[in-house]
Amino acid sequence: xxxxxxxxxxxxxxxxxxxxxxxxxxxxxxxxxxxxQIDLIKNSLAKYGISFENIEFKILNLLNDDGWIDALKxxxxxxxxxxxxxxxxxxxxxxVKPAVEGMKRCLNAAIKNGAKxxxxxxxxxxxxGRKKHNNQHSDNDWTDLSNKKIMPYEISKTKAEKKMWEMxxxxxxxxxxxxxxxxxxxxxxxxxxxxxxxxxxxIFSLPFIPDLSISVVGVQxxxxxxxxxxxNDDAIGNRFLLxxxxxxxxxxxxxxxxxxxxKVPRFPIPNFLLxxxxxxxxxxxxxxxxxxSVETLHTKNANNILGWYPKSVxxxxxxxxxxxxxxxxxxx
Numbered sequence: 001x002x003x004x005x006x007x008x009x010x011x012x013x014x015x016x017x018x019x020x021x022x023x024x025x026x027x028x029x030x031x032x033x034x035x036x037q038i039d040l041i042k043n044s045l046a047k048y049g050i051s052f053e054n055i056e057f058k059i060l061n062l063l064n065d066d067g068w069i070d071a072l073k074x075x076x077x078x079x080x081x082x083x084x085x086x087x088x089x090x091x092x093x094x095x096v097k098p099a100v101e102g103m104k105r106c107l108n109a110a111i112k113n114g115a116k117x118x119x120x121x122x123x124x125x126x127x128x129g130r131k132k133h134n135n136q137h138s139d140n141d142w143t144d145l146s147n148k149k150i151m152p153y154e155i156s157k158t159k160a161e162k163k164m165w166e167m168x169x170x171x172x173x174x175x176x177x178x179x180x181x182x183x184x185x186x187x188x189x190x191x192x193x194x195x196x197x198x199x200x201x202x203i204f205s206l207p208f209i210p211d212l213s214i215s216v217v218g219v220q221x222x223x224x225x226x227x228x229x230x231x232n233d234d235a236i237g238n239r240f241l242l243x244x245x246x247x248x249x250x251x252x253x254x255x256x257x258x259x260x261x262x263k264v265p266r267f268p269i270p271n272f273l274l275x276x277x278x279x280x281x282x283x284x285x286x287x288x289x290x291x292x293s294v295e296t297l298h299t300k301n302a303n304n305i306l307g308w309y310p311k312s313v314x315x316x317x318x319x320x321x322x323x324x325x326x327x328x329x330x331x332x
Contacts, residue, residue: 005075008082012193016223031060062102068109095156138298180242185219185316208269221310
């Protein structure tokens with residue numbers, strides 16, 4: 001039975017990866033930061049009827065060397081998903097240090113144990129942070145680290161992925177990167193990802209609908225892409241931008257309203273009015289600068305190399321809202 005190491009096992013996407021891997025007959029070794037997360041994972045898998053005989057747990061820290069090399073012994077494949085997600089303006093060290101150092105620890109352990117392939121969960125954040133006149137992005141685009149406007153999260157994902165490619169090439173280790181846009185859908189553990197939670201909550205708090213769009217993809221499809229990339233030799237050396245579609249905020253609010261969420265904003269605000277209001281309210285200036293723009297994303301590598309074609313994300317939009325409603329964060 002082939003062994004796969006999955007870092008950050010209690011994470012949003014990682015849980016779905018573990019579920020797929022066990023169902024496909026792999027033996028999974030996964031890391032957690034704290035011992036109480038083991039029961040969280042076991043209870044979550046049990047809800048899906050998945051047994052624990054082919055999963056083992058290791059307590060590891062992204063900022064500590066202890067245990068990494070032993071944890072990956074015998075693992076042919078490594079899926080590195082553990083990385084902090086904190087949107088907005090925060091101290092860079094909170095994100096960049098654990099993202100880069102954690103990746104290095106995991107990759108070094110993979111190299112020392114002779115792993116066959118390393119799959120890193122990167123992000124669209126490592127792609128879009130470069131000014132492009134046509135607002136189109138593809139697998140080959142990189143965030144410009146000299147851009148003063150990019151946020152710490154974008155810096156962390158870009159630096160971690162760039163370092164991964166550098167180290168994998170030097171060690172001659174087969175590797176690839178998964179770069180999803182905003183991931184939506186229910187969490188298997190009941191704990192939604194930070195970006196998911198913040199975005200959905202922010203949409204519900206808007207008094208009006210600005211002329212904005214957002215690129216989205218379902219969590220199950222993202223997890224499947226990780227396993228497809230792991231198993232496909234043609235994935236080696238490639239990045240995989242994952243997006244189901246780019247949706248206008250108005251359309252997204254309509255989907256939620258039809259599903260019974262009456263608290264979502266219903267009325268669009270004209271662009272000229274929002275730009276005027278933004279002159280007096282600094283927090284609106286970022287929104288004002290993006291009004292009317294629609295990005296076009298090309299997911300050629302995922303489509304052509306992996307044969308990855310995602311399901312409609314509409315139901316996952318509703319499922320994310322439902323989970324936030326069930327835990328009391330949102331009101332209908």
